Amino acid sequence: MNILVVSDVHANLVALEAVLADAGSVDALWNIGDTVGYGPRPCECLDVMIDREANPALVGNHDLACLGRLNLAEFNPVARAAAEWTAVRLSPEHRAYLSDLPPLTTAHGYTLAHGSPRAPIWEYVTSASLATANFPHFDTDVCLIGHTHVAMYAELSPHRAAADVRPFQDGETLDLSSARFLVNPGSVGQPRDRDPRAAYAILDTERRAITAHRVEYDIRATQLQMAQAGLPEVLIQRLAYGT
Numbered sequence: 001m002n003i004l005v006v007s008d009v010h011a012n013l014v015a016l017e018a019v020l021a022d023a024g025s026v027d028a029l030w031n032i033g034d035t036v037g038y039g040p041r042p043c044e045c046l047d048v049m050i051d052r053e054a055n056p057a058l059v060g061n062h063d064l065a066c067l068g069r070l071n072l073a074e075f076n077p078v079a080r081a082a083a084e085w086t087a088v089r090l091s092p093e094h095r096a097y098l099s100d101l102p103p104l105t106t107a108h109g110y111t112l113a114h115g116s117p118r119a120p121i122w123e124y125v126t127s128a129s130l131a132t133a134n135f136p137h138f139d140t141d142v143c144l145i146g147h148t149h150v151a152m153y154a155e156l157s158p159h160r161a162a163a164d165v166r167p168f169q170d171g172e173t174l175d176l177s178s179a180r181f182l183v184n185p186g187s188v189g190q191p192r193d194r195d196p197r198a199a200y201a202i203l204d205t206e207r208r209a210i211t212a213h214r215v216e217y218d219i220r221a222t223q224l225q226m227a228q229a230g231l232p233e234v235l236i237q238r239l240a241y242g243t
Ligand code: ZN
Pocket: 008, 010, 034, 060, 062, 147, 148, 149
């Protein structure tokens, strides 16, 4: 089974459509969360997840904030402004859909967590030490994570005490049968690894392999939608730099 794995779409429909086109025919869509927040097309991105029957689909911290289920005081001012903008645009159906999603689950022998397996809403796995500390918190060999918007993987080889963390680069394929892994496909809608292209991964469950992909999208189109929506300028600008 070939599975398209996306995370942190953040209401960037232009980027999401570029990813869907680039990935082509797949057997399933898995979504690691933060489908909304920051970007200009929250309802349309949720409709893609509903129509394409993304399963598993997770809820992320921004999704919860837009539902009013996280304290917005924990957010920086621009993230809060975008969450408030999003909250009033979600239909009851979109709210119900998001409300039913977990932040952590397992499927086909893989764990999925928005942030991390030990703290799925909030923890950012940004270092080897944080990755190493998370391996005892899931039972499968592989855990797919998002939240940092940085495509990366942590590899814990047999008989090693500490994980190695590396960028997960465009076109790179990991053999998931050789070790335990935490894998972050990066962000579709707001990459922060200084590569502004949309990020995603393809998981091949038969080969037990996962491949990183980047695809260019019309960043200007999303920026224009954001400007027309009155979303914060800093959020508009960062898309061009991948920061
Ligand atoms: Zn996010």
